[in-house]
Amino acid sequence: MFAALLLGAADAGHRSVDAPLPPGGRTDADRITAATTATLGPRAFAEAFARGAALDSNSAAHLDRTAPSPA
Numbered sequence: 001m002f003a004a005l006l007l008g009a010a011d012a013g014h015r016s017v018d019a020p021l022p023p024g025g026r027t028d029a030d031r032i033t034a035a036t037t038a039t040l041g042p043r044a045f046a047e048a049f050a051r052g053a054a055l056d057s058n059s060a061a062h063l064d065r066t067a068p069s070p071a
Contacts, residue, residue, distance in 0.1 A: 002067040003036040004045050008052025009060035 007029060014021060021029055037045040055063065 001040065001044075001048050002063070003032055004040060004048030005052035005055075005063060006060075006067060007033060007036070008049035009055050009063065010052075011049070012053040012055070013057065013060065 010029070020026075033045075040048065052060070052063075
């Protein structure tokens with residue numbers, strides 16, 4: 001779920017300054033989105049992504065600092 005939240009927050013941040021992801025970043029985001037959607041299911045992913053997108057920048061930064069490390 002943290003991945004979906006962070007993806008949503010990152011997407012919102014990029015959109016807020018009209019800065020699309022660079023091609024390498026887009027490839028990573030697409031790969032992580034696919035894996036996270038497969039794990040959570042499309043509905044849960046969309047809900048977590050939307051919650052992440054609604055975070056203010058301080059909350060998103062805090063979430064990023066406290067998210068569990070990948071295994």
